[in-house]
Amino acid sequence: MTVSDTIARWRYRAVPDHLLGEILSKRWIDNVIPLLILFLVVAVFGSLIPDFFGAASVSNLMRQWGEFGLVALALMIVMVAGGIDLSVGSVFALGNIVALGLLSVAEWPVPAVVAATLACGAAVGLINGLLVGYLRLRAFLTTLVTLIIVRAVVDMLLLNYSVAIAAAFPDSDLWYYFGEGYVLGVPFSVTVTLALALVLHLVLSRSRAGWHVLAVGGSRRSAHNVGIPVRRVICLTYVVSGTLAALAGLLFASRLGGAGADTGIGLEIAALTAAVLGGNSLGGGRGSAAKAIIGSVTVMIMVNSLVRLGVTSGANSLLLGMVLLAAVAIDVRWLKNRHKFLSKVYVSPTYSELPPAPATDGASPYALNDRLRPVERIGLGRIDGPEDVILDEDDNIYVGNRTGDIVRFLAPDYERQEIFAHTGGRPLGMAFARDGSLLCCIGGMGLYRIGRDRSIEKLTDETNRSWFSVIDDSRLRLADDLDIAPDGRVFFSEATVRYEMHDWPVDCLESRGNGRIICFDPKTGSTRTVLKNLVFPNGICMTHDGQSFLFAETWACRVSRYWFDGPKKGQVEPVIADLPGYPDNINRASDGTYWLALVGIRTPSLDLALKMPGFRKRMARRIAPDEWLYPNINTGCVVRFDEAGRIVETLWDFGGENHPMITSMREHRGHLYIGGILNNRIGRLKLDEADPSWTGPASYWGRR
Template structure:
């Protein structure tokens, strides 16, 4: 009963979704958006007409003005700095605009240009000090805050009356301050235009990438040739210009200057920046996050004002929110990887029946022997990780290596070898097509094709994305093994869509159906997923009927058949289950049957652990990977089975002296060639009663004319 309840709980409760969601970059934007919706909903329920058209129009004007400053602050924070002087720059540029318009009677275009130039100059002071002289951003902008504020105080003491007594009635100036287009305030329209440009700049243009790179690591950016000092300086200049744009709209809307203009503005903008999800450590952020943060802060401050909260309470609330947001940001960025790693691994319930007997003297088709003890060794110490082996029509032997090479051993003695092609990654399953092209599954890269002259070409590295998947599973993470049908369809397995090549043991720990079988059409270049939800699908072999493929589910300890043509098209059948080990590659035998490699043997402790998801979750959190429960991969085994799944013969290397781990085998001219991803050799075993003229290539594609 307990096992049944555990099985149901892990079958229908998607534990893995939390880790997948937290690992996505968009969650750092989604969380502030959710917070914005919650704040908006709560205030709309508490305050009458809080979201009325008039209220929204006023909020849009404020959001535009504060939003410009928020964009500047976001830019500075992303590059790895901070600007505490934005409030003082805002006040000075506001004064500049009104002084030029009201006292000197400059035309509006000249006022706009001069105000922007003033903002750029004030920002440039910060930029030179921080970017070129490499002073600390916090203390530098704190000092310029004091200097700029003092200058503003001196100026308004002298000119405030002159500005207050002027009443300019200029249509263009009035439009800047209070105009709208179809009910949308002019400031909001300008903000939207600049925000769109900012998004394109940060995500599609090289200077924007430079800003993010510098914020992530200044030393690495410098070593990459990025002009770090100039970029930092220009970010502060841009911050000053954006702040002056906000000041222009503010000056046109109110037309007055006062001693409290811009006071505390840096707290408001910094709070908006952090609440929007822009990390204070630099290197992460976006225009959208800046906008969301500004809207959250405006809703909170406007809501408190509507509720008749005093100004001091507003500032205290913002300071408290900033403190909490900064703490969360620092903690999250510091522990993000560790937190995600703890919740991302999501073991599920996986029950296997007791395995069949393999002990000597027990009888049965899997009874252990030592037939592989004296296999002939090829390339001993000269090749690493030959996961799969294959032979061409000229009897030459090919195998992948850990270094991303396809090695070719020349017949007849296989002593001479060369690098046939260099691909990169970890070459896994291989198959020749009718034109002598060698197709190879590359872990972490996809499916590749090598022409007879050694030219490497990418066949595919993606497939159609699952509609219900949080992870982007269109990219191929672990293409494993393949085979080719008579009409040019390549079926290949992808062992897992959740983990990379070097993380495959974690997929075994989960025992979740993370794998799939993919079909690539060599004629059209189209790729689609043929079957999902498999427990580490591995070996693939086109069956003798030409209408189905046999595939191995490694952690399901089973061999299944997928019909891709004929009346049973789309159906899946179990050929063998409850194997004593973990099946890997499958290949044709000369007598019409099939060879199967067992990469490791099951153990009672691991079988028991698979029924205990909670135990495996704790093991993943607390125990190093090299100390996890793991299959016995020190005992190599190859079995032969027929179409009905009956075991006909088995071959073992009990002591693991010559071939301790077997991931693949190929029959060729009376010999069985053995590969192993953990081995530094290829094995060759002389078969009895095998066809000495059998060549798998000729069997599939016919003899050369």
């Protein structure tokens, strides 16, 4: 290894370039800029205002924020669903006057006052919801009209009852507790706001109703097409908004005990500024309670601090308008360019040096030949992308296809076919369990079981999360092959934790070691990772000793052995370290050896590029993905080897006429059945020296 190669190798080992892309891909990254703005605001005004952090100052600010935070949450829930509610300031004023009137003039008990006030806010929200959700009126104009009407109602109530309200002194400790009480040292209004923010967060992130709201905000047409009641969801968001705004008005009434014509005026602008400044999208589909909380705290500190500095109300409004304009500009630009920027930094190649490729001519065990040329074609044009192929004891063939079906070709002539199961995902590796059920890795979904009665059951779609991983590696992104140990444990490979099913070739560009092998134990229902940092593991096969399995790492061009039981438990041993191509599935042969599919053949250009991560990074940033340097996957090859790594024979389809890409093969009753993820047929090749009675299920579980 040259000095430059050594430097490059250690540089990419020491500096985790991929962390930036992983951090930017997180949802919470939207909160970083709002948090930085919040810290900046606190630092500036904290230095300008004496006693800014004093107990009395903080307590007064918190009580005001408790009410304002509720209004920001009210606007947030509507914005997330793709709408807007300009009436929140008027509903706030309505809640204030209704609460004071019922308590001071009508002399209702406090619980009844609370219920009636919230009902008034919900009623205004219902009107908005019916007009916007069901009648499909424009949200901006509709809520602007509601703002005017509700404000007129508030003015009329003030004209009739303001004197009586001002002259009354309610005798209720509970009422004064709303405005002046504490819960464990925290003002009551703040406690209520934080509790409701937590509830909204759980609803939006963990409940079906919240997912519906986000889906409607993202695309109403798509939400309707999948069966979400769009109109009802929109209507309910306005009801929630009106209720929260009225609750804020009630807490305001309890704290100050008075009502005026200027109550709530301009509050909708401040709340809108807070919601957008916190990172909630005006376009809908993106937002959270946490964002509303961050934005509302920032705006409240700004407004309160400007008042304490003696800035006029006109300057206050001017500042809020400028902040809102800047927040909208940042939101629009970030939303438009985030994925463009992320695509430039997320792909993060590292240094990877493969051993020299063995020769494929002369006396080499990998010498080219045309032994796959006479392969028969089964289901030609009737199947799309059979990545794996497997046969049962009745000689029926099972393959997955691109549309999510597991197709069964019926013996003996395989002219008839049927849909054995529809998985809803991309079926990849398969294996038969002892009870005859079919276990299948489904890309993007996890590990599933298809019973003999064709029932589909999810076994697992997650594993234990790594302690120091920025990316959430608990979710299974690309489970691709599996095999079953004698005790029933299922070991399966996940090719990459960074890329989804349709982006799997990009992992080759990185060659970082994003893959792992996972164990699912059906006895306990537990799932855990047993091997990490593998370079696209894609192929697992149990050895005959029942204590270890072979696994292939595609982009590393090697096959290794892992001991999960016995005296060598936990050890990994190299079996074949220098393949001439990219290995895929591994399966047993009838004579105790193993079959290995080579999905493509190495090229000098890509081998060289793997030692040049800077070149690959520039390539990923500057040219279109369809022009990137990829492996040669146009030449099919099947290799047979023993447990010592000795190559027994090699079967080529030089020129790729029958099977240009081979991802799997199974021996069954003297024939080799071949699949390929880009093929439109299943291949069958007669093996002259193979055991004509041998089957895979019998090799694992014995004759039934």
